[in-house]
Amino acid sequence: MRVKICGITQPQQGKAIASFGATALGFICVPTSPRYINIEQIRAVVEQLPEKIDKIGVFANTSVPEITQTVVHSGLTGVQLHGDESPEFCQQLRQLLPDIEIIKALRIRSFEDTEKAETYTSNADTLLLDAYHPQQLGGTGTTLDWTMLQQFRPSCPWFLAGGLTPENIIQALTQITPSGIDLSSGVERAPGDKDLDKVAKLFEKLHSKC
Numbered sequence: 277m278r279v280k281i282c283g284i285t286q287p288q289q290g291k292a293i294a295s296f297g298a299t300a301l302g303f304i305c306v307p308t309s310p311r312y313i314n315i316e317q318i319r320a321v322v323e324q325l326p327e328k329i330d331k332i333g334v335f336a337n338t339s340v341p342e343i344t345q346t347v348v349h350s351g352l353t354g355v356q357l358h359g360d361e362s363p364e365f366c367q368q369l370r371q372l373l374p375d376i377e378i379i380k381a382l383r384i385r386s387f388e389d390t391e392k393a394e395t396y397t398s399n400a401d402t403l404l405l406d407a408y409h410p411q412q413l414g415g416t417g418t419t420l421d422w423t424m425l426q427q428f429r430p431s432c433p434w435f436l437a438g439g440l441t442p443e444n445i446i447q448a449l450t451q452i453t454p455s456g457i458d459l460s461s462g463v464e465r466a467p468g469d470k471d472l473d474k475v476a477k478l479f480e481k482l483h484s485k486c
């Protein structure tokens with residue numbers, strides 16, 4: 277299973293989290309987020325990471341040129357679109373960045389929201405389901421109603437996100453079987469400052485489930 281740890285801001289923390297076994301690290305490219313980092317800061321983290329780890333930039337409601345410029349100059353291998361981007365927007369990005377993974381995040385309020393997931397599967401490589409929050413786009417620590425996702429079987433891989441922690445991860449994974457999990461605020465001391473003890477605990481829990 278893929279394990280993505282998001283909201284990395286510090287090179288040493290990124291390197292340590294990769295060594296614990298994360299398969300992907302996420303960098304918040306949304307300027308209003310307390311976890312925002314710029315192109316140079318992303319590059320400084322990326323340079324410390326093994327090649328095999330996925331390096332995902334998280335964007336929301338920004339332009340195609342802004343995303344392509346960030347990708348080209350930072351060494352990202354994927355983009356996560358966390359706003360109201362349309363399937364056409366994903367398609368445009370895919371044409372310009374054919375080798376970059378496109379992850380479309382959907383903020384889920386109700387079962388009906390899960391039904392629109394399929395409209396993205398021909399233009400995105402991967403889906404990510406996060407909890408809806410009325411004031412914030414992401415990194416909110418809000419959990420989804422996992423029972424609502426028990427029948428969720430999109431025709432592409434998908435990440436479960438939203439309020440996951442070392443304490444609740446096993447409970448989530450006994451109810452649903454996503455292709456990957458994504459954690460941010462559940463493994464940090466403060467926004468952008470990851471708690472390596474919590475990350476280690478997460479991997480202990482995941483290994484104990486195997």
Ligand SMILES: O=C(O)c1ccccc1N[C@@H]1O[C@H](COP(=O)(O)O)[C@@H](O)[C@H]1O
Pocket residue numbers: 282283302304306309310311334335336358404406413414415416417418437438439440458459460461462
């Ligand atoms: O983390 C942020 O600050 C953020 C800002 C804007 C869009 C997305 C953001 N983070 C994403 O939110 C989810 C879930 O986070 P959490 O585990 O509930 O804290 C995750 O996919 C992050 O990539």
